[in-house]
Amino acid sequence: MNKVVLIGRVTRDPELRYTASNIPSTRFTLAVNRPFENQNGERETDFINIVVWRKQAENVKKYVSKGSLIAVEGRIQTGSYEKDGQRIYTTDVVADNVQFLESKAQSQNRAEADVTPADFAYNSDSTQTTDMSEEVFADFGDSIEISDDDIAF
Numbered sequence: 001m002n003k004v005v006l007i008g009r010v011t012r013d014p015e016l017r018y019t020a021s022n023i024p025s026t027r028f029t030l031a032v033n034r035p036f037e038n039q040n041g042e043r044e045t046d047f048i049n050i051v052v053w054r055k056q057a058e059n060v061k062k063y064v065s066k067g068s069l070i071a072v073e074g075r076i077q078t079g080s081y082e083k084d085g086q087r088i089y090t091t092d093v094v095a096d097n098v099q100f101l102e103s104k105a106q107s108q109n110r111a112e113a114d115v116t117p118a119d120f121a122y123n124s125d126s127t128q129t130t131d132m133s134e135e136v137f138a139d140f141g142d143s144i145e146i147s148d149d150d151i152a153f
Contacts, residue, residue: 004073006093010067011031
């Protein structure tokens, strides 16, 4: 099985190109934070090459820009080519599905505020509190009746 799921920020604006048979493709690099810290207590980031084809490639070019938060689902594809007598090996993720995880307005606001992708790094030390007065099920009392028909599986 060859399946990859990534969430990260785009490092540069995607490049849209067309093959000789007029099939669109887009390439970009996705910055994905590692879920752990190195020996110096710092988080490292992997920069992963992504390739998107056809209509999805055109949508990525239209709606994604540097710093956009996206999710990519796809597969790893390796290849090689020769340059100046040297064999160069490549590894890309070919995206089957790209999901935009923030609105265009959020992306533009972030760009206008000059916020960098590092400002959105995952922090496992952060805690989140919930105001119980805004709890979704607060008005239902102590228990909620659920029948077997309500369960999806």
